[in-house]
Amino acid sequence: MIQLKNIFQTYGKGHVLNDVSLDIPDNAITALIGANGAGKSTLLGVASRLLPVISGDVLLDNVNIRSIKTREVAKQIAVLKQTQSIGLKVTIAELVEFGRFPHCGGRLKAVDKEKIDESINFMKLNDIRDKFIDELSGGQRQRAFIAMILAQDTKYVFLDEPLNNLDIKYSVEMMHIIRKLVKRLNKTVVIVLHDINFASAYADYIVAMKDGKIINQGAVKDMVCSDVLNNVFDHNFNIIEHMGKRVCLYYGNHSHDLIPNFNSEDEFLNQIGHNHSATELDKSIEKSRRRDFFKFQYFVDKIKSKDKKTCSNENEIESRKEGTKMN
Amino acid sequence: MRQNILKNKRLLMIVLFILLFFTSLRIGAVSNVTFINLLKGNKLAWTILMSSRLPRTLAIILAASGLSVAGLIMQSISRNKFMSPSTAGATNAAGLGIIIAFITLSTQSGIIQTIFAFCFSLVSTLLFTSVINRIHVRDVVxxxxxxxxYGGLISSITTLLAYQFDVMHMMQTINNGSFARVGSYGMIYIIAIPLILAVIYSSKFSIIGLGEDFSKNLGLNYNRVVFLGLVIIALVSAASFTAVGPLPFIGLIIPNMTASFYGDNIKKTIIDLMLFGINFVFVCDIISRLIIFPFEMSVSLTISIIGGVIFMFYVIANIKRKNKSQIQSNDKLISRKNDKEPQIAHD
Incomplete structure (x- = not known):
């Protein structure tokens, strides 16, 4: 099990991680969620020893990670940062071979070759194993990197936003693969996810971060509810259940955008096709319609003011700006 | 199938290498160094072979393979295909070292020159890489x-010093790359050390080329490997500069051409890279010895001309490929619906 104890991490002025403690449950997918700049990637970096810990301890099976040789840690923990084009002519097979480095130091033995073939087959890449990485589609490339991680044969796998730059089909495929890693190969996966719905559908545990702190953690069913998520993302969540999975609707309630805007009563009357004529009947109709307009206007104003209170549009924009600044 | 092609390519390179090796031994002002004369035990032929022809050929082999490897490692460390010892100030710093060695100790001994050149180019590359890592450059070019x-700056300091201390004649000698410098070949054998190191650590250098996070994930001590790489680069630059002078373009075009033929997995390509570099310099050297026979041109001139042309071709091909891949990626977007990719079984 990987445990983080009182981690403080600073860059420049503020704390990027502020007294973070976390036990990562074995044999499950733990998703890290939070707004931009909440410290998810930093936490992942610290837990996976890519970033040196400034203050605090990371324990790997109750041993401080600092006292273990990096090569030994590499046999236990594999981490994959975002994998854009690497700009090198390396084939899939060669990339997967790199994964064996911690075990064989570059000299492949029979065991290593077996493991490489196994990983390539597991990721269904055997037909294209001699293709160069840069010739692949985004989904294939991501699979090739996962194959490398598999060849590394570690118990723990950390993935930093593996769905970035993947379209929907490949994203779903990737999450299925990650589920398979846990179910079939008994791995422990920690994953940074941007899309809360992917976390809801595929993760076992969710850790929510905000301003460098863990503000909530727990099983998916306890975490995916509007009380928790509203707080994490400073945004209104609407949660529905579909086929046993919870789905978050977070597109906001900007209903006033859909309401037609009328500047005057006449405009309203024109819009609803009112005929201006002089008969008594028409006049009475016109009167009632003018009353309708005022009723309508009253409701519109009410909806708009309600929206402003709950959606707090400006706040959301500001928090986003802060997020980008921190990045 | 791919491996077969690679094997054939390597075999071709080895055959070419053997042919060029003997051609290089054969060429010279004295024409009696023939196979038959050597077999007969002709003393003059043997003396010329052992004291002039063979050292020269070995110098070509070591300098060419050393510079190619140094360029490769530099490109791998900086993750930039346009880097080489000569585009990072390493060669110029070696020149500065030699001039300073001459001014302060007034010696032309190879070892001292090499030590000075090594120290200067190591410090210079360390300085350059650490500065480059701190500033954020928008485009790798x-x-x-x-x-x-930066190299030009160092060169101008060298010239200034040489001018001040009245040793301009040294400048001319050291800036003229040639394999005809009788007697200074001794230092070239030092290159064998970094070459062996590079082969031993080749798999680490290929991993370094994939980035710092990637290397750390695989349990590699990134900084240590980078430092080792810089030491190899400095050693090669210093020794080759002292012994044969600047050989431009080798560190730049050979790794690029090898990468386009064999790929970027250093562990697998390092031998091919060396063979390729050696054959290239052999050809250039033979040309510069034959063109005004029995005199010879400076080999750095020939390399500059041929290398420059190849480099231009490489750059143009690169641009063309980029345009093509853009068009292809547009096509891909259109034809994605017909994509018949193996489906992953979902469970």
Missing amino acids: YIPLIGMM
Whole structure:
């Protein structure tokens, strides 16, 4: 099990991680969620020893990670940062071979070759194993990197936003693969996810971060509810259940955008096709319609003011700006 | 199938290498160094072979393979295909070292020159890489440009010093790359050390080329490997500069051409890279010895001309490929619906 104890991490002025403690449950997918700049990637970096810990301890099976040789840690923990084009002519097979480095130091033995073939087959890449990485589609490339991680044969796998730059089909495929890693190969996966719905559908545990702190953690069913998520993302969540999975609707309630805007009563009357004529009947109709307009206007104003209170549009924009600044 | 092709390519390179090796031994002002004369035990032929022809050929082999490897490692460390010892100031710093060695100790001994050159180019590359890592350059192409300016700066300091201390004649000698410098070949054998190191650590250098996070994930001590790489680069630059002078373009075009033929997995390509570099310099050297026979041109001139042309071709091909891949990626978007990719079984 990987445990983080009182981690403080600073860059420049503020704390990027502020007294973070976390036990990562074995044999499950733990998703890290939070707004931009909440410290998810930093936490992942610290837990996976890519970033040196400034203050605090990371324990790997109750041993401080600092006292273990990096090569030994590499046999236990594999981490994959975002994998854009690497700009090198390396084939899939060669990339997967790199994964064996911690075990064989570059000299492949029979065991290593077996493991490489196994990983390539597991990721269904055997037909294209001699293709160069840069010739692949985004989904294939991501699979090739996962194959490398598999060849590394570690118990723990950390993935930093593996769905970035993947379209929907490949994203779903990737999450299925990650589920398979846990179910079939008994791995422990920690994953940074941007899309809360992917976390809801595929993760076992969710850790929510905000301003460098863990503000909530727990099983998916306890975490995916509007009380928790509203707080994490400073945004209104609407949660529905579909086929046993919870789905978050977070597109906001900007209903006033859909309401037609009328500047005057006449405009309203024109819009609803009112005929201006002089008969008594028409006049009475016109009167009632003018009353309708005022009723309508009253409701519109009410909806708009309600929206402003709950959606707090400006706040959301500001928090986003802060997020980008921190990045 | 791919491996077969690679094997054939390597075999071709080895055959070419053997042919060029003997041709290189055969060429010279004295024409009696023939196979038959050697077999007969002709003393003059043997003396010329052992004291002039063979050292020269070995110098070509070591300098060419050393510079190719140094360029490769530099490109791998900086993750930039346009880097090489000569575009990062390493060669210029070696020149500065030699001039300072001459001014302060007034010696032309090879070892002292090499030590000075090594120290200067190591410090210079360390300085350059650490500065480059701190500043954020928008486009990687600017890094070698900055490197060349930096190299120019060092060169001008060298010239200034040489002018001040009245040793301009040294400048001319050291800046003229040639394999005809009788007697200074001794230092070239030092290159064998970094070459062996590079082969031993080749798999680590290929991993370094994939980035710092990637290397750390695989349990590699990134900083240590980078430092080792810089030491190899400095050693090769210093020794080759002292012994044969500047050989431009080798560190730049050979790794690029090898990468386009064999790929970027250093562990697998390092031998091919060396063979390729050696054959290239052999050809250039033979040309510069034959063109005004029995005199010879400076080999750095021939290399500059041929290398420059190849480099231009490489750059143009690169641009064309980029345009093509853009068109292809547009096509891909259109034809994605017909994509018949193996489906992953979902469970």
